Amino acid sequence: MSKKLLVTGSSGLIGSEVCVYFAQQGFAVHGVDNNQRAVFFGPQGDTRWNQQRLATSLKGFSHHELDIRDRAGVLALLKTVKPDVIVHTAAQPSHDRAAAIPYDDFDTNAVGTLNMLEAARQACKDSPFIHMSTNKVYGDAPNKIPLKELETRWDYADPAYVNGIPETFTIDQSTHSLFGASKVASDILAQEYGRYFSMPTCALRGGCLTGPNHSGVELHGFLSYLVKCNLEGREYKLFGYKGKQVRDNIHSLDVARFMFEFASAPRCGEVYNLGGGKDNSCSVLEAFKLAEKFSGKAMKYTYVEQNRTGDHICYYSDLRKMRAHFPKWGLTKSLEQTIQEIVTAWQTRK
Ligand SMILES: NC(=O)c1ccc[n+]([C@@H]2O[C@H](COP(=O)([O-])OP(=O)(O)OC[C@H]3O[C@@H](n4cnc5c(N)ncnc54)[C@H](O)[C@@H]3O)[C@@H](O)[C@H]2O)c1
Numbered sequence: 001m002s003k004k005l006l007v008t009g010s011s012g013l014i015g016s017e018v019c020v021y022f023a024q025q026g027f028a029v030h031g032v033d034n035n036q037r038a039v040f041f042g043p044q045g046d047t048r049w050n051q052q053r054l055a056t057s058l059k060g061f062s063h064h065e066l067d068i069r070d071r072a073g074v075l076a077l078l079k080t081v082k083p084d085v086i087v088h089t090a091a092q093p094s095h096d097r098a099a100a101i102p103y104d105d106f107d108t109n110a111v112g113t114l115n116m117l118e119a120a121r122q123a124c125k126d127s128p129f130i131h132m133s134t135n136k137v138y139g140d141a142p143n144k145i146p147l148k149e150l151e152t153r154w155d156y157a158d159p160a161y162v163n164g165i166p167e168t169f170t171i172d173q174s175t176h177s178l179f180g181a182s183k184v185a186s187d188i189l190a191q192e193y194g195r196y197f198s199m200p201t202c203a204l205r206g207g208c209l210t211g212p213n214h215s216g217v218e219l220h221g222f223l224s225y226l227v228k229c230n231l232e233g234r235e236y237k238l239f240g241y242k243g244k245q246v247r248d249n250i251h252s253l254d255v256a257r258f259m260f261e262f263a264s265a266p267r268c269g270e271v272y273n274l275g276g277g278k279d280n281s282c283s284v285l286e287a288f289k290l291a292e293k294f295s296g297k298a299m300k301y302t303y304v305e306q307n308r309t310g311d312h313i314c315y316y317s318d319l320r321k322m323r324a325h326f327p328k329w330g331l332t333k334s335l336e337q338t339i340q341e342i343v344t345a346w347q348t349r350k
Pocket residue numbers: 008009010011012013014015032033034035036037038047066067068069088089090091092093108112132133134135205206207208209210214215221222
């Protein structure tokens with residue numbers, strides 16, 4: 001009998017990649033998604049195409065149309081499936097959108113995660129539970145690090161951060177956005193179920209997670225949306241920091257690979273910063289150049305002086321803890337390769 005994986009947010013960028021990767025490792029995959037992304041972001045955020053892709057390409061894939069806010073439904077499903085591994089990626093993922101829908105944001109991100117963790121404790125306590133958190137749990141505290149301005153990007157001027165932001169960085173007393181606050185609640189809950197109940201949980205604090213299967217929209221999915229604008233000749237709005245704000249980008253495949261390593265040798269209540277690190281980082285201006293290089297089209301954009309509230313000026317993850325705990329894991333996709341794949345994916349999907 002093959003092992004069972006249950007993935008929430010299975011039609012999204014990370015969830016769908018995890019479904020495919022674990023299926024390739026012999027898992028029977030149960031996906032949970034209700035296309036809430038289309039409710040959050042409108043038709044451009046619709047993920048049904050990805051659900052259909054999984055249903056037609058993955059043998060043994062079962063889709064469960066369930067809202068993770070449905071506490072009784074979540075408990076019943078976990079008691080029926082009793083998964084060997086749980087990957088929880090369903091979320092309201094945008095910090096700008098959260099301000100307009102605070103109840104939906106908190107109910108999905110914080111309460112939905114509690115529903116999943118408690119159901120797991122009751123149904124399959126020893127199964128690894130991997131929670132997708134975010135670097136927004138650090139709020140805008142990284143902006144307090146002294147910076148140096150380079151020609152096309154900001155960088156840390158303090159040598160203490162030459163490898164990026166470590167997991168020990170403060171999550172307190174800074175501006176998070178309501179999204180960051182609801183994700184802090186979920187991140188701490190995942191840790192607590194690990195520490196208090198000795199469950200094999202971890203919270204992965206994502207940088208920019210990206211890849212060809214994102215349904216990128218203006219409010220979420222930076223590289224995917226940027227490439228889409230470039231291909232369609234649409235104007236991209238650049239908010240503040242001279243366009244030199246830095247994000248570290250990791251391909252969804254490398255995220256799924258890390259999750260598999262963790263599930264194979266789990267630990268209790270762990271936290272990891274999961275991003276592309278310095279090597280896969282770029283500023284928005286640099287991302288324009290890369291998109292242009294692979295599409296052959298000029299990027300159209302307007303600059304808006306006001307930055308997004310709580311937006312990081314420079315953020316890249318310190319990957320040393322992940323590499324120390326899981327030496328077999330490393331990045332396999334470069335930034336250039338990733339952007340090239342996103343360009344091809346949008347050209348094909350259109
Ligand atoms: N993409 C990024 O740059 C990034 C960065 C840091 C952290 N994260 C985190 O990673 C996770 C996955 O992100 P993603 O980019 O794959 O997001 P995504 O929006 O592509 O996927 C999330 C999926 O969850 C589903 N969903 C949302 N609410 C639901 C609900 N109540 N019930 C059932 N399904 C629901 C959506 O329909 C969507 O298909 C999220 O927790 C997000 O906060 C993402």
